[in-house]
Amino acid sequence: MNRRHFLKTSSLVTGSFLSANGNATGAGATSPEHLIQLDEELVLRSKFLNEPITIQSIDLLRNGRNFLVRIRSHDGAESVTAPNSLRLKDCWPIFQNRVRRFFIGKDACQIEKLLVQLYRHGSNYKWQGLAFWVCQAALEMGVLDLIGKVRGVPLGELFGDVRRRDIGIYRASGNRRNTPEQEADVLRRFIAETGAKAVKIRLGGRMKQLEDTRPGRTEKLIPHIRKVLGDQITLYADSNSSYGVKDAIRIGRLLEENDYAFYEEPVPFDHLWETKQVTEALKIPVAGGEQEYSMRRFRWAIENRAMDVVMPDLHYNGGFIRSVRVARMADAAGLKCTPHMSGSGLGYVNVLHFASFVPNITDHQEFKGTSDIPCASKTSSLKPKNGIVICPSEPGMGVEVDPDYVRKSRLVPA
Numbered sequence: 001m002n003r004r005h006f007l008k009t010s011s012l013v014t015g016s017f018l019s020a021n022g023n024a025t026g027a028g029a030t031s032p033e034h035l036i037q038l039d040e041e042l043v044l045r046s047k048f049l050n051e052p053i054t055i056q057s058i059d060l061l062r063n064g065r066n067f068l069v070r071i072r073s074h075d076g077a078e079s080v081t082a083p084n085s086l087r088l089k090d091c092w093p094i095f096q097n098r099v100r101r102f103f104i105g106k107d108a109c110q111i112e113k114l115l116v117q118l119y120r121h122g123s124n125y126k127w128q129g130l131a132f133w134v135c136q137a138a139l140e141m142g143v144l145d146l147i148g149k150v151r152g153v154p155l156g157e158l159f160g161d162v163r164r165r166d167i168g169i170y171r172a173s174g175n176r177r178n179t180p181e182q183e184a185d186v187l188r189r190f191i192a193e194t195g196a197k198a199v200k201i202r203l204g205g206r207m208k209q210l211e212d213t214r215p216g217r218t219e220k221l222i223p224h225i226r227k228v229l230g231d232q233i234t235l236y237a238d239s240n241s242s243y244g245v246k247d248a249i250r251i252g253r254l255l256e257e258n259d260y261a262f263y264e265e266p267v268p269f270d271h272l273w274e275t276k277q278v279t280e281a282l283k284i285p286v287a288g289g290e291q292e293y294s295m296r297r298f299r300w301a302i303e304n305r306a307m308d309v310v311m312p313d314l315h316y317n318g319g320f321i322r323s324v325r326v327a328r329m330a331d332a333a334g335l336k337c338t339p340h341m342s343g344s345g346l347g348y349v350n351v352l353h354f355a356s357f358v359p360n361i362t363d364h365q366e367f368k369g370t371s372d373i374p375c376a377s378k379t380s381s382l383k384p385k386n387g388i389v390i391c392p393s394e395p396g397m398g399v400e401v402d403p404d405y406v407r408k409s410r411l412v413p414a
């Protein structure tokens, strides 16, 4: 291990998963065989899965632009969860035709084995990609909520011990067209509204369009934001695949000089080999993975240290179970994990739960603001205060979608 990797891993490691046999997966000391094992191992705690919970019905509901998934069990338990509506508006027939029907009459507690079968069922693997995985995630999150409700435990407990309920958040700017001075005002407002101790800025022109809409914006923005916000704020930066390797490294050095905490998607997101080159050239941790949905490519990226911070999207990557496997592989390799936050639905609640039990989670999770789906928790305001959002501790997802809102939703035809 060279000095750069030693510095990176030693500053990034804070905890470790326990594997199914009770051994810590261990940070940094891993092997390709160990990663394969973690990729295939069951991740839900068996003590909550002993008594069957038979799924009687699964309904896809729609209220305006929002979708809901309602699952009922034979013995009267009910779950209502929010899938990724932004994506489901285009791909809901895949949920209805390829995912929903398969689970009717099945035992919710067999979810991990059923998801393996689902992948082959009706050649679903030919549909894999965001359109299939968001539909699987819609179903999986409903099933996990149902199991949590029946067993009386919050979602995180199904995977491991809940380690924290105070979840540090960051706000990300979506701006690429304003001046560095205007952007500083936007970030100051984010911080004032949420008390966030961290923010994320956008670099470059997005998707290999190197030129900023304002020439030189990125080079001015990076030092300006550090100067204006001071040393107490953690700064993250996302290029959204803007650069080739040479420019990615040049911009990365500027981030290092200004003490940014990670550098997200420096080069085209699916160019794992180039991402690895940038990671090896820089000291700043490189982050990526929000568009990734292949467990084998995640494993390659982790085994080969293509990145230092792995960012599976809980919906685009097919749900909690697959994303926990990614986090466990990252943990074994001494890498950190933070979920990408896909907007719409109750994605921010999903992120709170993921961060509540994953040991190698980063310090701050993205918070995009609350949703227009009316819901409440008895144990959390679901709003940021002093840069913290509390993870609900009621059973399952821990939030109740307003029953009136559910009643006014219409059933999407099967």
Ligand SMILES: [Mg+2]
Binding pocket: 238, 240, 264, 265, 290
């Ligand atoms: Mg990103």
